[in-house]
Amino acid sequence: MNGPSKKVAGSAYARQALLPEGFRDQLAPKAEQEATLVRKLVDTFLSHGHDRVSPPVVEYEDSLLVGAGSTKGKQMFRLMDPDTQRMMAVRADMTIQMARLAATRLADSPRPLRLAYAGSVLRTKGSQIRPDRQFIQAGVELVGSDAIDAELEVIAISVEALEAVGIADLTLDLTIAPLAAMLCDGFGLELNVKDHVLEALDAKDIGALAELAPEPRAIFEKLLSAAGPAEDAVEVLSALELNGEAGKLVKRLASLVEMLGKRLPDMQITADPCETHGFEYKTGIGFALFAKGGSSELGRGGRYQVIHPDGHAEDATGFSVYLDSLMGAVEPLQPVSRVYLPKGTDASEGKKLREEGFRTIQGLTDGSDFEKEAARLGCSHVYAKGAISAI
Amino acid sequence: MELSQKLVLALPKGRILEEVMPLVHAAGIIPEDDFTNPKSRKLEFETNIKHLNIIRVRAFDAATFVAFGAAHFGVVGNDVLQEFGYSDLYSPLDLNIGHCRLSLAMPEDDCEEDPREWSHIRVATKYPNLTREYYANRGVQAECIKLNGAMELAPKLGLSRRIVDLVSTGGTLRANQLKEVEVLTHITSRLVVNRPAFKTRPKEVNYWIDRFREALDNGSAA
Numbered sequence: 001m002n003g004p005s006k007k008v009a010g011s012a013y014a015r016q017a018l019l020p021e022g023f024r025d026q027l028a029p030k031a032e033q034e035a036t037l038v039r040k041l042v043d044t045f046l047s048h049g050h051d052r053v054s055p056p057v058v059e060y061e062d063s064l065l066v067g068a069g070s071t072k073g074k075q076m077f078r079l080m081d082p083d084t085q086r087m088m089a090v091r092a093d094m095t096i097q098m099a100r101l102a103a104t105r106l107a108d109s110p111r112p113l114r115l116a117y118a119g120s121v122l123r124t125k126g127s128q129i130r131p132d133r134q135f136i137q138a139g140v141e142l143v144g145s146d147a148i149d150a151e152l153e154v155i156a157i158s159v160e161a162l163e164a165v166g167i168a169d170l171t172l173d174l175t176i177a178p179l180a181a182m183l184c185d186g187f188g189l190e191l192n193v194k195d196h197v198l199e200a201l202d203a204k205d206i207g208a209l210a211e212l213a214p215e216p217r218a219i220f221e222k223l224l225s226a227a228g229p230a231e232d233a234v235e236v237l238s239a240l241e242l243n244g245e246a247g248k249l250v251k252r253l254a255s256l257v258e259m260l261g262k263r264l265p266d267m268q269i270t271a272d273p274c275e276t277h278g279f280e281y282k283t284g285i286g287f288a289l290f291a292k293g294g295s296s297e298l299g300r301g302g303r304y305q306v307i308h309p310d311g312h313a314e315d316a317t318g319f320s321v322y323l324d325s326l327m328g329a330v331e332p333l334q335p336v337s338r339v340y341l342p343k344g345t346d347a348s349e350g351k352k353l354r355e356e357g358f359r360t361i362q363g364l365t366d367g368s369d370f371e372k373e374a375a376r377l378g379c380s381h382v383y384a385k386g387a388i389s390a391i
Numbered sequence: 392m393e394l395s396q397k398l399v400l401a402l403p404k405g406r407i408l409e410e411v412m413p414l415v416h417a418a419g420i421i422p423e424d425d426f427t428n429p430k431s432r433k434l435e436f437e438t439n440i441k442h443l444n445i446i447r448v449r450a451f452d453a454a455t456f457v458a459f460g461a462a463h464f465g466v467v468g469n470d471v472l473q474e475f476g477y478s479d480l481y482s483p484l485d486l487n488i489g490h491c492r493l494s495l496a497m498p499e500d501d502c503e504e505d506p507r508e509w510s511h512i513r514v515a516t517k518y519p520n521l522t523r524e525y526y527a528n529r530g531v532q533a534e535c536i537k538l539n540g541a542m543e544l545a546p547k548l549g550l551s552r553r554i555v556d557l558v559s560t561g562g563t564l565r566a567n568q569l570k571e572v573e574v575l576t577h578i579t580s581r582l583v584v585n586r587p588a589f590k591t592r593p594k595e596v597n598y599w600i601d602r603f604r605e606a607l608d609n610g611s612a613a
Contacts (some may be wrong), residue, residue, distance in 0.1 A: 295459065
């Protein structure tokens, strides 16, 4: 016998519907909308020549803990492989798998390597702001090019993909995460001071810099004041006349802002040289996309390095978007027209309607009052005597 | 500066509110009359600036409203910021008000022991995360009892041996035969800003940060 027995009916059975915190049943129409969003995103990625790959949900934990994965250790569910007795982990971020593919199985594929992916990831802990522990991640990776055009390309694809799913009024925020650390090292700051400075910059907390020596303090205060519209930020940063790697980064940002201005002239672009949180493994320019008026970030990406087994590093740029954030930013689906086909309707007529784009619901019971039946099943139209009529 | 759409400022109720209002006024924001009317049941108030609204909520909740983007900026103590550890909050300005400290206290007559010898300790506090973190750094498991007020009662009535609570003068501690052992963190109120709001409306948000900065500079110069 299936289903509840009489004894466990009521609240005890209702409790069986209770899911672990952070996991949810996605029902109609949201499940459909989410799947549509994923398909449209991936379609844009594919149209730019990125090949879709699909790694497994579970891997040995050591392969998920390399590179950027080392910061994700706490977020991964673990399970023991009963076969090899080795520890396995459920992916918490697919970009780590992309780096693994680029460094191993696809190491000899022609560069630049263009990959696209979409799949579910699991996290051991949700946060108060984002309680979900399972969500879909979709994105692209462009591996093996250190050209600034690679960044431009990935940003343009990201923007195109988000616009294609109906997000209007995007805001692009550019970051240069390594700059702050370079400056700290340049001033010879001790490790604990450096951590303190990075934290203060991340929180935009100008007061926390008060104890620094005047020279570094002046520079970091300038960095803080630079956060805002990209052109202003570039002006402030260029005026610092930084040398070496830091100077190169600033110049790169300046060129990218100029190129983006031409490529995406209508977009609001900001830059923030202080932001490092979540960009720890970026080795150059990073970026995040926001919907204007939205309360969360839609996706982020940037430049990082793929480390090969022989130790050599390869430049890569990627972007990923989480569907839970995206779902919060798009309009709800418009209800679709569904046509009720009374029992006995010729199969070919239903087929014709579906080819015209209608969704049909086949009546399975006899009955003269099929309008009532159609309404009960959520249909907007009925098909009778060769014509469709609205209910 | 004209606001393109609604911008919400979250202010904490109570003691801090009195200290923060002069700054709010100096920044050029004047709330509607209901704001100061104790009989009003309103929770959201319009101001002299079109599209700029003020909400008045509990200190802990001000951080939550801003972190979720329900309010765009607000005034929050750094005790609350550290307790929650929200990553989507910026705190660009120390408002230099609401001074106090978060301290560990114990009964005056309790003998001093080396905490490293304990494996765990029970602590009454409103700040379980900060407390756990403090003890974890000392290798001690803190069993936190979350209380929302009158922490000083806990040791006296045998609820816990230690408390972690806000201290401004230390008067309440002394009156309850407690002594301050260590300061976990010094506290002032901060102007906090929601990260997505800062990114998507940089000019408007920066404008208001600058107004508060000016209000602060003028105040300390006077």
